[in-house]
Amino acid sequence: MQINDLINHTSEWLKGTGPHSDVVISSRIRLARNLNKFPFPHWASKVQLNGILEKCSQAMEKVDLLKDATWFILAELDSIDKQLLVERHLMSIEHTQKTEQKAVLVNNEENIAVMINEEDHLRIQLMQSGFNLFEAWEIINGIDDALAKLLDYAYLEDFGYLTACPTNTGTGMRGSVMLHLPALVMSRQIERVLAAIAKLSFTTRGLYGEGTQASGNFFQISNQVSLGHSENEIIENINGLIRQIIEQEAQARQIMLTKNKEILEDRINRSLGILKSARIITSQETIELLSMVRLGSDLGMIEDIDRRTINELFIITQPAHLQKIENVKLSSDQRDLKRAELIRKKLNLVS
């Protein structure tokens, strides 16, 4: 697989299937792991970083689940390619900076990605479509076990897995669930929900993880505490919280359907109308309108556009994807034109 193949490919987690996929876009688990006797990446010399990259990549090549996969060496990628990987949620924004001896391994289904020499030596992530953290944990646990047989992990009995930042120490695990909560936002209940989440020591982030703000109606919720609870407990805690939010969103949707059906139908169809006919559109407006169309599809108000098409549009209308599809560097204004064109083509094709 080459980086150019990615744009014609749909990530496994974008299928729009899995439990509760009307509210939950995806479930993600990542594990932070480090090698014994090597400094953490930010404190390591170039020679040491090379050693880490070599040791990790050699081990990873022996793991069955990582066999149908492609290596991307960050220093060899241009800025659009790097951004493309971020837009596809295959790596972090941090991984695009100071790229020496950094790499990311991506499997063909695009549900497994392993970053080497990001904040920690290894950042293993697994993405699933829908509300599916336990399944994600089972798979990633298997990969981690296989790697633990080949690598000497930095680990202490009392502190657990040792990480560059003490906020990740212990299990080294972060579980995140990406939610689409248009009804809670429209009915102005979201502030209350977010406040409750913060009180329970969970974090809410935007579409692109760390440091990004929640945009449109998308919220990524993850555990803050990684030490003192087992992996299963952490997942159970997230699941308990997410189940409640799903329930609240479902109720809010139901109330809107009974009380304001015409208004809702109007908004959803206007959104679709704009997307089908706009000539210039920003990515922010695209996300907001697609969010309404997705809601329309979930509620059965829009029948000819499936969730997968909508999910795909979220990704391929992002700046790096547009430039990759057009195969040319585009200014922001040019992108707004091309984005509108691409959306018109995709939506008028399916309906």
Added chain:
Amino acid sequence: MLCDVCGKNPATVHLTEIIDEQMNELHLCEECARHKSAAMEQQFGLSDLLAGMADFEKHPNKEEEAVAVKCPACGLSYADFKKIGRLGCGNCYNVFRKYLAPLLKRIHGSSQHIGKNPLQAKVSAAKPVKKKAGLAELKSQLQKAILAEAFEEAASLRDQIKELETKKEKE
């Protein structure tokens, strides 16, 4: 009262964060409450937050002593850690153990790892420890009960957890 984050708008959202016995109060305006997590990391920087959490203000002597300590494996000093908010290598956790344990407790509410370990994976016959599963299960049930505001059930679960924990301590 003004917002803890922007210091401009009146604080209308009052958050109390409790992890185990550690209580943390936050007074925010609506705007800042909305962007709490992202804004907090950007405004203060994670290293400042971590350093602040190390609770050195109360023990100035301890700080002087700590700052001079250096990890022999990677050369990172505790002063470096305070500045950048990152440890240098795995061995730093051994070297700075007595300062890190309270810090970890403040961040996570605990400084004792429960969960998988790499040795389990190496010895394929080894099974995960069952003893802890009971406690873990109870704790997750408690979390659910609290979320569902089923306080009677929560109280009973809390007692069961206490009982199990005292039993474990005696063992």
